[in-house]
Amino acid sequence: MLLEKYFEGRRKIINKALDKYLPSADIYPQKIHKAMRYSIFAGGKRLRSILLIATYEMLVNRHTSRALQKLLPLAAAIEMLHTASLIHDDLPFIDNADERRGKPSCHKKFGNAIAILTGDALITKAFETILKLNNHKKALQCLEILLDAASTRGMIGGQVVDLTSAQKRVKLHVLRDIHLKKTGALLRAAEQMACVMANATKQVTNALSDFALNIGLAYQVIDDILDEVGADELLGKESGEDQRNERVTYPVLLGIEESKKQALKLIHDAHNIIKYMPNNQVLTEFLETIRDRVP
């Protein structure tokens, strides 16, 4: 499949950039640098940074590896921030997850104390990496975008609402808000940063921000469905976790069929946003792979 090859190529470039921007594992104090690298290279799909790159390529219609060089601090920063949030979320008193992508999670491998500091270090390193952009004005704009995505208006806020909603019978609008903040905010940041780098208009930026929020929400709804119907392979992990954690999900609130409809509508809306944009092949195919996950 063409898209898989595209993803594979971009993933390689992003991983090389992460390797370049992260402190080497033999720099003192080694333990924290080892832990940062362990979690970053534990096998992430790099969805967020690939979306950033694919959107930029669509907007400027250039696809050479050289044209992408200037995006790499942003791509690396977004993956560092994402990984930091996973490390802290996996901790015993938050989601208490012993594994992440089939490997021991950071605190299982390095202990709780180092895991907390590794999250802190990756948050800090993410913002530091943005400063590697040559263009100062764009660096400030992208910093503002990424800080907003991380903040209590974004990822941190989503995690707080998720925590305070646990084992409560939350309403649909709260569940939607959790997903938009926990998953949507960083995807939106990827789109917004791509727009900054491509000098996109405000109108295009707003449209692609909505595109990202739709994708984020669709992903979560589909994950909820897959967890409920027990489709472990498509889910990429053991299903039934939501029930065990007494988490309210889309299927719990709406039923399976209505949840599927909602997921398809979100993907449809996302497609409507990009369908008249030139060079939209990769993003269109990307939407198709999300639709293919709906069972």
Place this chain on the structure above:
Amino acid sequence: MLLEKYFEGRRKIINKALDKYLPSADIYPQKIHKAMRYSIFAGGKRLRSILLIATYEMLVNRHTSRALQKLLPLAAAIEMLHTASLIHDDLPFIDNADERRGKPSCHKKFGNAIAILTGDALITKAFETILKLNNHKKALQCLEILLDAASTRGMIGGQVVDLTSAQKRVKLHVLRDIHLKKTGALLRAAEQMACVMANATKQVTNALSDFALNIGLAYQVIDDILDEVGADELLGKESGEDQRNERVTYPVLLGIEESKKQALKLIHDAHNIIKYMPNNQVLTEFLETIRDRVP
């Protein structure tokens, strides 16, 4: 005492700025904003941000409240980052401190999960607050300084070395390194940001960076001495904590008398750096108050 009045006045200005830059406690999700404010307003001395302001005032020889307005994002940011580090350090598997400044620490008040996220939120908010500076070039310079202080080369790195040295018979140079990173790095950032705002020369910036590191180290050595000799009042908390935690300290490695000599030498060296600078009254008096803590 004149200096106490100066400190009191500056503290008021800084607290007002913190109140302004932090999200209001009634903004959703309220819990995290309440926790951020709880820890920020738990009674910090604001030493780091006062040092920033006092140094700026010395360099530009202006002391009006209006002249200080443009420093306030930096002063607030430095206190947010400092508080974030205290919240994470107090957690059960790091320093396991139930109290901070005579009040329940953040995790005791709000639970471990919220405390971790509150630290994350304050780290993020600190960098966001720097972006409030009007001057973009200076904002980027100050961001770089604060990110460096927070990083594994600074505060996070110091905490890692401290953790991995616990209950080990570390050598003096390791203990010195822990203090320089955990305490010195943020004080140095305060001096460096003051220098950026005052357009100080590189030579002055380097000298004041050393001044800050000397102060940071002196503070820690004196704290170690006070903890050892049981001077609870001067220490501001119950003494004997280091022994209970089996922490290696300056007195353990050098004895009380040699530790005192070292502390006085550090203050003397700091004084040598500022003694020929004009308008150095506040910083000179400040050094005297540190010297007065040596028992």
